[in-house]
Amino acid sequence: MSARIARSSPAEGTSPTPPVVLAIAATDSGGGAGLAADLATLSALGVHGTLVVTAITAQDTTGVHLVHPVPASVVAAQLEAVLGDLPPLVVKTGMLGTADTVRLVADRCTGIPLVVDPVLRATTGAELADHEVLHAYRHHLLPVATVITPNASEARALLGLDPGDPTPAPELAAALAALGPAVVLTGGPSTALGVGTNSAAEFAEIGTNTESTDHCTDWLATGGRPVALTHPTVQVADERPENRGATRNDHGTGCTFASAVAARLAHGADLPTAARDAAAYVTTQLQRSSTWDLGTGRGPIAHTHAHPAPAPEEIYA
């Protein structure tokens, strides 16, 4: 017997119209990052997500195997379709793939609150942007972005610094903010270890030390002195013996974080609140997937909201 979706009376079974956030990003066939992460996060946080696909990636928990950019004319057609009919309160960008697409997004999304996650490299290490793309980010997208959410290595690339440049994280955030947008420079556990980003003085300032991995620090820069936003680390497995039992499922944290920022902004939160809420959401979802066994590499952060699934009688009648 087939189950029928319940049709309850409008007063009982309806909810208010949700805000719309447009996610402009690429697909991840493994379902951990990119548009899969964006739409799941927006849905979990009470937002209707519309989407523009910029590239298709063949990707799994072990790495990126192929990137197929969508032609700029097809990206433009998707943008025209959704910007007119379903105007977004906030736009969030992830992997854009080509310089043409970066410029197109900058042109078409000017005047809409814009959260830019400058995806230049996958968690698994694959390069997802070349010099032309970087140039387009610097000169076209950053000046019209409301907030950008790079990690430290993306921040260095956007500033034209060497990968090994020792500039501390808050200075990187401040330098990017000087180009126009507010900045949340994200820092996973490697930042807490002081790898290339935080100086000992900064760790003293935020009440931790260079050996501590208990807290992650994101740096919020809005023009003045950058502010440290700290939250508890979900320990990630690495070569250290004490971390052997920790999670290996952290694929998609950056996309999830930026989408959560966009969702909270769309609900009217201010940027510091949105950034704190987004970090709390990432931490919760990392914790939830910490014992999952998906794939052989770095598995996904949790994108399920009701898991295990509710009993059928709670959904169907």
Ligand SMILES: Nc1ncnc2c1ncn2[C@@H]1O[C@H](COP(=O)(O)OP(=O)(O)OP(=O)(O)O)[C@@H](O)[C@H]1O
């Ligand atoms: N292990 C962790 N425990 C708690 N929070 C984490 C952890 N790893 C990342 N985060 C948080 O997740 C958010 C996204 O930061 P992250 O640095 O992972 O982005 P990213 O490097 O751009 O990710 P990705 O490579 O998936 O795009 C930040 O708020 C960061 O502090």
Ligand SMILES: Cc1ncc(CO)c(N)n1
């Ligand atoms: C499609 C896509 N977007 C973003 C990332 C960054 O994690 C990724 N690995 N893949």
